Amino acid sequence: MQKSGFWSNPLVETAGYFSVVVLCIIVTMVLFELVTKYNNWEQIKKGNIAVALATGGKIFGVANIFHYSISRHNSLPEMIGWGFFGFTLLVFAYILFEFLTPKFNVDKEIEADNRSVGFISLTISVGLSFVIGASIS
Template sequence: MDQFWENEYIQIAANYSVVILCLVVFLAIFEMVTKYKNWEEIKKGNVAVAMATGGKILGVANIFRCTIEQNNSLLSMIGWGIYGFLLLIIGYFIFEF
């Protein structure tokens, strides 16, 4: 089984799956803390909200890019990703204030 997890393609697929799942969860958290409904505003054609949401996606993706580069295990990648997201959301509240 160790040989299975050491395969580079399996590691890439595992990292990708975990990052997509975390991205969905983190965007749901962003949806709860914003004053507006992101996806409803995007459907209405609100370009500013679409750009802000794109920035949030880019921020989370960048956090996970760094965690994938620095960590070898999925659990440590998720842990540091959550920590990075907490810092990102604190920064969001600071600039929103």
């Protein structure tokens, strides 16, 4: 059955998905703010490159997961649900990264502008977003 009408217009669909995903990214960034021990936006304002790298990786990772979710699901609720499931896996990966580095505290290193830790955090978020996205069914 072919869609018709205002809501099936590609421009309207794109604007709708864009709006929903931007809102979801804002929500996920608020949730990441609660997970980290530092204030992301305050640290970025101060010029903390490590926090900017880690935060940018999270934003890219969440957007990439939603990219896969949009491309695989026809309904908005399904897309949002799978996107948030993917986000949950990304948060789990962040917590796992902290757990697997017992010799240093990831949050403290990123807050101290340790750019190598910030870059690894970015890489984990981006890399796993492709794995999570590919597995979204």
